[in-house]
Amino acid sequence: MELSSRATVPLDDDVLHVGDPKLLRQDFSRFMLRHRFGMEEVVTKLTILRDEFDLMHDTNPIEHIASRLKSPDSLAEKMRRKGTRPTYASIRETITDIAGVRVTCSFVSDVYRVHDLLTSQDDLTVLDVRDYIAAPKTNGYRSLHTLLEVPVYLSDGPVPVTVEVQLRTIAMDFWASLEHKIHYKYRGAVPDDLAERLCDAADSAHALDARMEALHDEVRHLGEDGVETLPRQVREDLLTGDELVPSEALLEQLRRLATD
Numbered sequence: 272m273e274l275s276s277r278a279t280v281p282l283d284d285d286v287l288h289v290g291d292p293k294l295l296r297q298d299f300s301r302f303m304l305r306h307r308f309g310m311e312e313v314v315t316k317l318t319i320l321r322d323e324f325d326l327m328h329d330t331n332p333i334e335h336i337a338s339r340l341k342s343p344d345s346l347a348e349k350m351r352r353k354g355t356r357p358t359y360a361s362i363r364e365t366i367t368d369i370a371g372v373r374v375t376c377s378f379v380s381d382v383y384r385v386h387d388l389l390t391s392q393d394d395l396t397v398l399d400v401r402d403y404i405a406a407p408k409t410n411g412y413r414s415l416h417t418l419l420e421v422p423v424y425l426s427d428g429p430v431p432v433t434v435e436v437q438l439r440t441i442a443m444d445f446w447a448s449l450e451h452k453i454h455y456k457y458r459g460a461v462p463d464d465l466a467e468r469l470c471d472a473a474d475s476a477h478a479l480d481a482r483m484e485a486l487h488d489e490v491r492h493l494g495e496d497g498v499e500t501l502p503r504q505v506r507e508d509l510l511t512g513d514e515l516v517p518s519e520a521l522l523e524q525l526r527r528l529a530t531d
Contacts, residue, residue: 287357302359303340303369309421309432310338310370313389317374320388332381334441337373341366367398367418368435375444378484379404382415382438389419389436396420398433404443410466411473412447414439442476442483 287295317336324331341349346362346369349355355365362369376382382404390397398418407413415438422429439447450469453461461469 285359287359298359299343302362303343305423305425305430305432306370306434307340308423308425309434310340310372312421312423313370313372313419313434313436314338316389316392316395317372317385320385332376332378332385333374334377335375337375339371339373341369341371363433367433370432370434372434372436373444374436374438376438376440378487379440379480380484380487382440386415386417386436386438390417394422396431404439407473407477409470410450411470412450413443413473413477414447440480442480446473446476 285298287299314336317333321331321333321336324333346366349366350357350362353365355361374382374385376385389395396419398420399416400418401416404413404415417436417438419434419436420431421434423432424430446469449472453465453469457465
């Protein structure tokens, strides 16, 4: 069965067919679907990293992974505010957060570590990095933002999709969630005294991150005379609840096979 000719027409340069509701709905759905696929690709990469750390390492830098696709109403409102031309190419160029992934880490060092692990993958292209941890926004917001171009392989070939990834600590994420709720309640017109207290809270969250990082560094030095001095059997027993850890019986079979 042949694909319809419409399926091979690139969307990125197409004008939105506002006069044809059926065609507009079809093309817009395909446009959003590409971004959903790109978002899921990034989530998969991060999930693999998280699961590998769970199984193979003592600590895991990734606490939580969340994703969201901008709603059509939100996208239309942002197009209006930014003066985006009614073409898919213009939308893709001017609105880079259609697909978003948020990664929450325990420590600031983990944020940069996960960022480096993700952006070093060969099939991803880094378009932009904005470090709001090193240089916070005036309201106190801290996070590490990176724009990635992800190849999405469709029936008519690969399509580059932009995905925004935000990486932050638990403290940063808690503050950002509270700040978002307050701005929503006040419709953006937050009273000056409340905005000032929010900024102070951001500084407190940053100080907490620094203290927890220092404590974490101390704990990591327990390797030589602390945690790693536990008996080997005790350390192995800690992993027995994981179905991916091979049983002793399986290991014995593998040893026999290796010596045959």
